[in-house]
Amino acid sequence: MPWIPRGLREGVVTSRYPRRRDGYGPVFRAAVRVIDAADATTRIEDSVAACPTGAITIHDGRPRIDQGSCILCGRCTELRPDVFRFDPGFETAELRREALVVPEITESDEVLRLASAELGRRVRALRKSVHIRHIDVGSDGSDEWEVAALTNPVYDVQRLGVFFTASPRHADLLLATGVGTVGMLDALRQTYEAMPEPKVVIAAGVEAISGGLLGRGYASHGGIATTVPVDVFVPGSPPSPFSLLYGILLAIGRLSTADRAPGGRSPRSQGKDLGTARSDLYSEGFGMEGRI
Numbered sequence: 001m002p003w004i005p006r007g008l009r010e011g012v013v014t015s016r017y018p019r020r021r022d023g024y025g026p027v028f029r030a031a032v033r034v035i036d037a038a039d040a041t042t043r044i045e046d047s048v049a050a051c052p053t054g055a056i057t058i059h060d061g062r063p064r065i066d067q068g069s070c071i072l073c074g075r076c077t078e079l080r081p082d083v084f085r086f087d088p089g090f091e092t093a094e095l096r097r098e099a100l101v102v103p104e105i106t107e108s109d110e111v112l113r114l115a116s117a118e119l120g121r122r123v124r125a126l127r128k129s130v131h132i133r134h135i136d137v138g139s140d141g142s143d144e145w146e147v148a149a150l151t152n153p154v155y156d157v158q159r160l161g162v163f164f165t166a167s168p169r170h171a172d173l174l175l176a177t178g179v180g181t182v183g184m185l186d187a188l189r190q191t192y193e194a195m196p197e198p199k200v201v202i203a204a205g206v207e208a209i210s211g212g213l214l215g216r217g218y219a220s221h222g223g224i225a226t227t228v229p230v231d232v233f234v235p236g237s238p239p240s241p242f243s244l245l246y247g248i249l250l251a252i253g254r255l256s257t258a259d260r261a262p263g264g265r266s267p268r269s270q271g272k273d274l275g276t277a278r279s280d281l282y283s284e285g286f287g288m289e290g291r292i
């Protein structure tokens with residue numbers, strides 16, 4: 001029984017997030033960031049052309065990235081590491097689709113505050129315990145691996161009163177992944193309508209937000225927002241389990257966008273690139289010291 005000495009050696013591996021940031025989060029890619037926008041029009045032409053989802057555009061000579069379309073493929077960061085960089089972190093979910101476009105186009109702090117207050121009022125009854133109905137409406141399967149990981153010993157969402165249910169009648173939160181294939185839209189709508197009030201909807205992953213690599217076509221609806229009202233948008237392709245967890249806690253009012261560091265980055269990773277953040281955390285043992 002090798003798991004006994006292994007368990008004794010490794011101790012408790014379960015994250016303490018959100019009570020305490022314990023260092024797992026910054027090992028994930030959160031988002032692409034523009035680090036130098038000077039002369040963007042000429043310097044990033046190749047990146048704009050190489051971006052497979054059209055997530056990079058130029059406005060008034062400055063690059064703009066739609067994180068709701070970015071599949072984190074890394075082409076732009078490889079071509080132009082002097083302009084684009086991956087931010088480590090996970091608190092990337094937003095309450096409004098427009099807020100995923102950075103720099104922001106129309107959103108103001110006041111709009112986001114009102115959206116947050118309205119959602120908080122609606123979900124007040126769900127703060128202590130919530131049941132999730134997950135529905136796959138045309139995912140490539142990667143999102144499902146991350147959703148399934150939420151119940152493993154590292155994330156252990158049950159410790160936060162978050163449970164999965166097979167029945168929409170018992171569900172408070174609809175977690176949708178996938179591009180919104182035409183054949184699944186009725187099932188999505190019916191699942192939403194079968195859920196009791198109050199209910200919340202999360203679009204998990206860029207496929208559910210915008211259609212991702214497939215976008216909109218004869219079989220893909222380009223996301224789920226035209227079928228059901230979305231309350232929280234979690235970017236990523238796929239989003240990491242911590243990104244999903246943050247989105248869930250945001251959806252039920254246990255966290256707010258004000259609780260996070262700018263750009264969804266963990267405070268421990270501020271000012272670091274992804275490689276540095278990762279090597280720091282591995283050398284520090286993920287902040288698990290003293291937990292055995």
Ligand code: SF4
Binds near residue numbers: 069070
């Ligand atoms: S990481 Fe890929 S999808 Fe995202 S902006 Fe860069 S090129 Fe586009």
